[in-house]
Amino acid sequence: MSSLNDYKGPALSIAGLKKVYDNGHVALKGIDLEVTQGDFFALLGPNGAGKSTTLGIVSGLVNKSEGQVKLFGLDIEGDWYDAKRLLGVVPQEFNFNQFEKVQDIVITQAGYYGLTKKQAVEQSEKYLKALDLWDKRDVPSRMLSGGMKRRLMIARALVHDPKLLILDEPTAGVDIELRLSMWEYLQELNTSFGTTIILTTHYLEEAESLCHNIAIINQGDIVKNTSMRSLLEELHKQTFVVELQQAYPARPVLADLDVSWKDDQCFEVDVEKGTAINELFTVFNQAGLDVSGIRPKSNRLEALFVDAVRK
Amino acid sequence: MLFIRAYWIAFSTILSKEIRRFMRIWQQTLLPPAITMTLYFIIFGNLIGSRIGEMSGLNYMSFIMPGLIMMSVINNAYSNVSSSFFSNKFQRSIEELLVAPVPNSVILAGFVFGGVARGLLTGIIVTVVAVFFTDVQVHNFWVLSSIVLLSSILFSLGGFINALYANKFDDVSIVPTFVLTPLSYLGGVFFSTDLLPEGWRLLSEFNPILYMVNGFRFGMLGVSDVNLVTCYAILISVIVLLTIFSMRLLKRGKGIRS
Numbered sequence: 391m392s393s394l395n396d397y398k399g400p401a402l403s404i405a406g407l408k409k410v411y412d413n414g415h416v417a418l419k420g421i422d423l424e425v426t427q428g429d430f431f432a433l434l435g436p437n438g439a440g441k442s443t444t445l446g447i448v449s450g451l452v453n454k455s456e457g458q459v460k461l462f463g464l465d466i467e468g469d470w471y472d473a474k475r476l477l478g479v480v481p482q483e484f485n486f487n488q489f490e491k492v493q494d495i496v497i498t499q500a501g502y503y504g505l506t507k508k509q510a511v512e513q514s515e516k517y518l519k520a521l522d523l524w525d526k527r528d529v530p531s532r533m534l535s536g537g538m539k540r541r542l543m544i545a546r547a548l549v550h551d552p553k554l555l556i557l558d559e560p561t562a563g564v565d566i567e568l569r570l571s572m573w574e575y576l577q578e579l580n581t582s583f584g585t586t587i588i589l590t591t592h593y594l595e596e597a598e599s600l601c602h603n604i605a606i607i608n609q610g611d612i613v614k615n616t617s618m619r620s621l622l623e624e625l626h627k628q629t630f631v632v633e634l635q636q637a638y639p640a641r642p643v644l645a646d647l648d649v650s651w652k653d654d655q656c657f658e659v660d661v662e663k664g665t666a667i668n669e670l671f672t673v674f675n676q677a678g679l680d681v682s683g684i685r686p687k688s689n690r691l692e693a694l695f696v697d698a699v700r701k
Numbered sequence: 702m703l704f705i706r707a708y709w710i711a712f713s714t715i716l717s718k719e720i721r722r723f724m725r726i727w728q729q730t731l732l733p734p735a736i737t738m739t740l741y742f743i744i745f746g747n748l749i750g751s752r753i754g755e756m757s758g759l760n761y762m763s764f765i766m767p768g769l770i771m772m773s774v775i776n777n778a779y780s781n782v783s784s785s786f787f788s789n790k791f792q793r794s795i796e797e798l799l800v801a802p803v804p805n806s807v808i809l810a811g812f813v814f815g816g817v818a819r820g821l822l823t824g825i826i827v828t829v830v831a832v833f834f835t836d837v838q839v840h841n842f843w844v845l846s847s848i849v850l851l852s853s854i855l856f857s858l859g860g861f862i863n864a865l866y867a868n869k870f871d872d873v874s875i876v877p878t879f880v881l882t883p884l885s886y887l888g889g890v891f892f893s894t895d896l897l898p899e900g901w902r903l904l905s906e907f908n909p910i911l912y913m914v915n916g917f918r919f920g921m922l923g924v925s926d927v928n929l930v931t932c933y934a935i936l937i938s939v940i941v942l943l944t945i946f947s948m949r950l951l952k953r954g955k956g957i958r959s
Contacts, residue, residue: 449799450799450800451796451958451959452958453958453959454959455955464811470802471804479796481795481796483792485792485794485796485797486794487789487794489725494721498718498797498800499797501711501713502711502714502797502801502802502803503707503801504703504704504708504710504711504802505708505710506710511838546797561822562794
């Protein structure tokens with residue numbers, strides 16, 4: 391493993407990956423994908439697009455039909471032992487024994503990676519504390535809330551200090567406050583410890599906030615693979631949310647603007663990228679509207695995502 | 702050599718997790734065989750056995766004791782692996798193992814020896830129960846311990862294969878109910894095969910449990926309906942075949958990888 395320190399290639403490289411299930415369904419049509427070391431990478435796609443199949447093959451839960459997958463230059467079949475030691479997986483569904491205690495789950499996972507009991511106890515303490523679960527260490531896992539279960543899966547995936555962490559919808563069903571604290575922790579993991587992270591999520595603002603690079607997969611094909619910045623630059627329009635001082639039941643027509651009223655006191659307006667906000671205010675004044683606030687709509691990625699998967 | 706140490710730790714982790722599991726639910730795993738076997742000793746040994754007289758030159762209670770111990774061992778070894786591995790599949794916690802650098806042989810060994818541990822512990826419990834009803838002897842310790850070990854390995858492997866194929870909980874109980882129990886009852890636990898008509902006796906020779914029960918009976922009492930060498934040959938051959946089959950299923954990912 392000493393050569394890993396000198397390795398400068400991609401954390402994950404996938405070439406010609408194809409998966410045909412026993413029922414004949416073609417889940418992946420021969421995809422190519424690279425994730426650089428230290429990246430925070432988003433793999434997005436609608437349900438059934440092939441995201442989980444791709445990640446399942448990488449993590450050894452799904453058998454591939456064709457193609458090659460390498461983790462830090464190590465083939466997941468030929469060098470499976472070293473490759474798997476570098477990988478941590480947080481799956482979409484809770485997949486731990488509901489009757490086991492929280493710390494036992496993490497310690498057991500450490501044992502599967504060959505950590506001694508002493509190392510396993512130390513590592514479990516480190517990550518359960520980091521993820522604010524230390525007080526629950528002796529509680530059977532079924533007694534945890536949904537958010538705590540998600541954090542337990544992250545602690546379990548990190549117990550052997552992986553170089554690459556795969557997160558398959560880690561914040562599904564998690565409340566906003568907890569989601570933000572998880573984002574913070576994952577960002578710290580990525581920036582301070584250099585852990586490469588691959589994230590799948592249905593919350594597009596999550597991908598936009600966290601990830602540097604993105605691939606969109608649809609019907610077993612990669613339809614976009616670029617940096618988040620370049621993808622967002624593809625947006626020709628910007629959407630602003632406009633809030634008004636009082637209700638306007640008549641909903642006045644605003645000349646030359648693409649407006650969608652949310653209620654009598656709020657509307658969204660799509661404008662060409664680069665349009666000065668002053669110009670907008672001029673139009674609003676001419677229509678006699680008293681504006682109390684204006685802000686950009688946050689989930690800009692949504693439009694691009696829908697566009698990519700509909701092509 | 703580092704990976705050998707890691708494999709050993711992984712094996713011990715699976716094994717200790719399995720032992721922890723059946724000890725945690727001892728009311729479901731260890732107590733029932735003790736109660737069932739107590740009833741067997743009372744009803745078949747004491748009440749009915751006293752009217753039967755001798756079997757193979759032994760009083761009936763002594764004759765059935767090795768078979769009852771062996772029946773508990775194989776049933777518990779089998780059901781421990783089949784139920785534990787299937788619930789790992791069902792809860793998807795088997796994924797914890799599949800993503801980790803643990804080879805299939807270590808996964809198989811961990812679960813099989815978990816079954817062996819429960820089988821042996823149950824065997825010890827039933828033997829302790831038997832002490833209250835009859836004189837427990839050991840004719841040949843090495844035969845006795847090797848037969849019980851090989852039998853529990855064999856049935857743990859059977860339980861593992863059952864769990865790989867099972868899609869629902871019912872599939873896990875079908876084999877013990879419709880295969881293991883009849884084979885145990887017809888495997889010379891309660892009678893000597895010398896009592897059977899020629900045709901049935903020939904048929905019973907295809908029952909592997911007959912060899913285990915008689916091998917174990919030889920270890921305890923020094924009497925057997927079958928040749929000891931045949932007994933070992935059959936046990937070892939079936940273990941080898943089931944191990945090869947289990948490894949092939951694991952390599953294919955049968956029931957655990959799509």
